[in-house]
Structures are given as C-alpha cells and as structure tokens.
Ligand code: SF4
C-alpha cells in the first residue's frame with residue numbers, strides 16, 4: 001500500500017523546473033510521531049486521490065519554533081523561523097497546507113513579520129475547498145449515522161476562528177455530528193498547548209486531557225474527531241485513562257475521510 | 264444665610280471631583296510606567312470594538328443571567344445619572360427640580376418615571392447579584408485569589424447601589440410638590456403613604472436628607488472607584504478600544520530578538536561591531552518581564568480594568584483541573600504590584616526606589632506561569648478584552664531568556680529543536696521516513 005504514496009519533494013519539483021500547487025508542511029509530529037504519521041499518510045492519500053500537485057520539504061523542513069516560542073524562547077523561535085523562511089522563499093512557495101494547527105498558526109500569523117508571506121491553510125480547510133471544487137468526493141460509507149464529536153484545537157478554533165471547515169467535512173460523511181457542551185469558541189483545551197506537550201503537568205487534581213475526554217464521553221460518541229496531532233495524542237491518552245479504547249476511537253478528520261473511501 | 268447650602272454644595276462637589284481628578288492623574292502615571300506599544304492602527308475597528316463590547320456589552324451577555332442583569336444595572340446607572348445633572352444644577356443655583364422649569368411637565372414626568380422604574384430594576388438586579396455572591400456562592404467568586412478585600416469590594420458596591428437607589432426613590436416619595444403633580448411618580452407614589460403621618464416640615468427634612476445623601480454618596484462612589492474593581496465602569500472603554508485586534512494565536516515577535524537573529528544570520532554584518540549610539544539595534548536591558556515596568560502600558564491598563572469577575576478563571580483548563588494558575592489572579596497581582604510601585608514612587612519624591620520585590624515570585628509564582636497551555640480561553644471569556652495570556656508569555660520569556668530557568672523537560676525540548684530541528688531527539692535526515700514505512 002505505502003509504495004503507492006506519491007510524496008514528491010520541493011527539491012524534485014525544482015529539479016524539473018516546476019512549481020507544485022501547494023506545499024504540504026508535515027510538521028514534527030506528522031514526521032516523527034507514530035500516531036501522527038498515520039494522519040500524514042491519510043492526508044497524502046487524499047491529496048493523491050484528488051490529483052493535487054503537492055510537494056513536501058522533506059529533510060529541509062525544520063520545527064516552526066512554535067513550542068519554543070510558547071515556552072518563552074523567542075531567540076530559538078526566531079532562529080527556526082528565519083531558517084525556514086529562507087528555505088520557503090528560496091523555493092518561492094506561495095501556498096502551504098498543514099495538518100498541524102500549531103504550524104498553521106505560526107506560519108500564518110508569526111512568519112509574515114519576519115519575511116515569510118504565504119497563504120496558509122489547515123488541512124480541513126484545504127480538503128473543504130477540494131470538495132467544493134469537485135476534485136474530491138466524500139461518501140458516507142462506513143461512518144454513516146455514526147455519532148462523531150469534534151474536539152476544537154485551540155490553535156485552529158479560538159486562535160484563528162476556524163470552526164466550520166472540519167465540521168462540514170464530518171457532516172459530509174453523513175455522520176451524526178454531536179457537539180460537546182464546551183465547543184467552538186468555548187472549547188476546552190486538550191492540555192497540550194503552550195509547550196505543555198513536552199513536560200509533566202503542574203500539581204493539580206486532574207489532568208486536562210482527562211477532563212476534556214470526560215466532556216467528550218458525556219455526549220456518548222463512537223468517534224472523537226480531532227484536527228491536531230497533539231490533541232489526538234492527548235485525547236487518545238484520555239480514552240485509555242478512562243478505559244474506553246474498545247468503545248471510542250480518536251481519529252483525525254483526514255483519516256475519517258480516507259477510511260470512508262477505503263483509501 | 265440662604266446661600267449657605269449652595270456654598271456647601273459647591274465645596275463638596277469641588278472636593279469630590281478634585282480628589283477624583285487626583286486619582287485619575289495617579290492612575291495615568293502608573294499606567295504610563297509600562298513600556299510603549301503601538302496601538303495607533305485600525306482606528307475604525309477599535310471604535311467599533313469599543314461600541315460593541317463596552318457600550319453594547321456584547322460579551323457580557325454570553326452568560327445570559329449575569330449578562331442581562333448587568334445590562335440592567337449598567338443602563339440604569341447611566342440613565343439615572345442624568346438625574347444627577349439636575350441635582351448638580353439645583354445644588355449650585357439653589358433651585359428645586361430645575362427640570363420642571365425648563366421641560367414640559369409631561370416630558371419631565373416621563374423622564375423621572377423611567378428613572379424610578381430603572382431604580383427598582385437596578386435594586387432587584389443588585390439583590391440577585393448579592394445572592395449569587397453570598398448565598399448561592401458561585402464558585403468563581405470563591406476561588407483562592409478572592410481574599411477578603413476583593414470579596415468585600417464586590418459587596419460594598421452592591422450595598423452602595425442599593426442605598427443610592429433607595430435614596431433616589433425616597434427623595435421623590437417625600438417631595439410633597441412632586442407627588443402633588445402626580446406625573447412621573449410611578450413608583451414613589453406607592454412609597455409616599457409610608458411617610459403619611461409626618462408633618463410637611465419633617466417630610467421636607469427627609470427629602471432634603473435623601474437629596475444630600477444621594478449626591479454625597481455619588482461623590483464617594485466616584486472616589487471609591489480608584490481602589491475598586493469598579494474602575495472598570497470607566498476603563499472598560501479605553502481598554503476595549505486598545506484591545507488586541509490580531510488573531511488570538513498570534514504572539515508578538517520581539518523586535519530586539521529579530522535584530523540579533525538577523526545579525527547572527529547575516530554574514531555581512533560584523534557581530535562584534537558596537538551598535539551605533541541610540542540606534543535601534545541596541546540590546547534592551549531585559550528580555551521579557553519580571554516586574555510591572557517591563558510590561559507594556561496596555562497590559563497595565565488591562566490590570567486596572569479587570570472586574571475580577573473570574574470568567575477567565577472559570578474557563579481556564581489549568582484552573583479547572585486544580586492547578587495554581589488563575590488568569591484573574593495574574594491580573595489582580597499585576598494591579599497590586601503596580602499600586603505598590605506607584606506608592607513607592609509617591610513616597611520617594613517621584614523616583615522608584617528598589618524595594619527588593621518584583622511581580623515574579625513575590626506575586627506570581629513560576630508554578631502558575633508554567634501551568635498555562637496558551638489556549639486563549641481566558642482571553643475569549645473576558646468581557647472587557649483583557650489578555651492575561653500576554654502577561655504570562657512575557658514572564659516566561661524573562662524566565663527562559665534572562666534566567667535560563669525553564670523546567671528541565673522544556674530545556675530538553677528546546678535543545679532538541681536547536682540540534683535537530685524537532686522537539687524530540689530524531690534526526691532531521693529522517694524526516695521523510697514515514698513515506699516508506
Ligand atoms: S491561556 Fe493559559 S491562563 Fe488562559 S485559560 Fe488558557 S491555560 Fe488558562
């Protein structure tokens with residue numbers, strides 16, 4: 001199956017003197033984290049299916065600097081940013097899509113000041129346009145009638161006001177989209193943002209991801225849909241902590257769509 | 264002799280407004296202790312935000328019960344204050360109900376009638392507020408940062424409003440001539456019988472007493488503001504005007520760092536050349552914030568504007584799960600420290616004298632700062648456009664860039680980014696391996 005994935009790099013496009021339609025910014029989680037790699041592949045399958053001419057930076061990609069910046073290390077962030085911008089500008093990149101809301105937010109909002117101006121889309125927004133343009137079709141298939149709740153990633157939702165694209169995709173699966181009590185602009189964080197992913201939480205009486213998982217379980221979903229590799233990890237851990245692995249799956253929106261069509 | 268009341272009134276008014284002006288001056292001086300920040304952009308949007316959020320209370324009503332009650336008190340407060348205008352004119356010139364002389368009786372009656380109705384609504388709303396705080400004990404009013412002063416402050420204001428509203432109604436009820444007109448006394452006509460057995464002279468004394476207490480009460484209230492969370496009734500306006508317009512996820516890029524990074528990356532620049540005197544490239548004294556003077560003035564304005572409502576804290580994932588972090592406390596601490604710095608300056612002839620204290624550690628602990636997920640729930644929840652997250656970030660910057668005092672795991676994460684371009688110890692050359700797995 002995997003040998004069917006077409007993942008050209010910017011360097012390869014350059015060698016042929018061509019420009020891809022869009023650059024897929026994979027991100028660190030999408031490149032290295034075992035769970036997130038599955039999301040990356042699901043998204044690539046959809047890009048392949050829709051015949052999108054995309055490219056990745058591959059080994060030329062480096063951390064956007066988001067966790068460093070939110071931890072307070074502005075030096076490291078700007079070093080990363082400037083290095084990445086140099087690479088992106090050298091390839092004359094105009095449009096970027098990413099499956100990570102943290103990369104999305106950083107490149108879209110914090111790079112322009114430093115000389116990196118691109119049109120940046122979250123993968124759910126990109127998939128939505130593919131759908132609108134008729135380049136991709138979504139069949140309900142195996143998710144028809146399933147109870148799916150969407151967990152808003154802070155850096156997609158509140159941080160950038162993107163609430164509808166992922167929901168519209170889920171509805172296209174003919175699934176029953178159910179909302180948690182705290183959703184959209186009131187969505188509760190999964191607990192990973194602000195560099196928390198990389199450290200133990202401070203002393204408290206509960207972990208944030210468990211609290212959020214409980215909120216999700218309250219609406220009795222069969223699937224918790226996520227749009228962020230970090231949220232995905234946190235919610236998956238939450239489900240494990242609640243011993244609900246056999247009843248509830250945590251899946252990225254891209255995975256849902258790819259699975260629905262048996263890609 | 265007959266001018267004595269007018270004179271007394273003018274003196275009281277003068278003192279009341281004079282003290283208030285003094286406090287406003289101090290307030291502005293303290294806010295200006297903050298760093299400069301450019302908020303001159305996008306005026307149209309800023310006016311619109313002020314109109315919607317401060318004047319229109321658009322974010323208050325997101326919590327409908329508290330929101331609608333607050334709108335009642337707020338509208339009541341503003342409109343009933345039109346009556347104060349009449350009181351001031353009457354007080355200065357020794358007239359009585361000047362409005363009756365310049366307005367048609369029906370218009371005057373309509374105005375006073377609406378004030379009376381509003382006064383009752385405000386009274387009821389204030390009682391519900393009091394019950395929510397003291398009987399229902401809404402969790403957000405009983406968090407640990409709500410120590411005795413913030414709790415009392417909240418209640419004092421409620422008592423104040425109750426008394427002021429009562430005085431206004433009593434004043435009308437005991438005004439024999441006004442009752443005789445029978446226009447505009449929609450509420451007070453039902454109160455007038457309470458005073459029925461009294462002589463006209465006694466009624467007059469009660470009416471005058473209520474009149475004086477009402478205006479003196481308002482002046483006291485005005486001067487109480489500076490010490491209270493109720494400063495927000497004034498500062499909500501500038502604060503919403505200067506509120507952040509960028510996407511919430513966008514954190515500012517430190518310009519001083521940009522200059523240094525450019526220097527490091529650009530081989531044409533001699534990194535050892537001394538920056539020209541006064542040039543922009545000069546390294547600032549400090550990265551990030553350890554005390555209030557390191558924050559920018561909008562952040563300090565934020566601190567004075569905070570209503571201590573706790574909406575931010577009740578939405579904060581860290582606080583909800585029992586961590587020490589409370590975004591409301593961040594704002595209260597900032598204000599308390601700023602007040603302390605202000606007093607220090609007053610006591611030392613306009614110069615701040617080192618007091619061995621700072622915002623970091625003496626007020627806000629590292630444990631609080633590191634518990635933040637930067638989720639922006641607090642920013643979204645705040646009804647007056649306060650941004651507690653920006654202060655948390657500035658303080659983290661200080662900890663990391665000035666003190667290298669990040670938690671060990673975060674230092675590991677950052678070392679990984681530095682060495683191999685990812686927060687985990689993977690080789691950058693393996694970034695595309697997923698393709699063939
Ligand atoms: S941004 Fe930080 S302080 Fe604000 S709600 Fe989120 S975790 Fe709490």
Ligand code: SF4
Nearest residue numbers: 569570572573575645
């Ligand atoms: S910061 Fe805003 S939401 Fe939080 S207590 Fe102050 S006014 Fe309320």
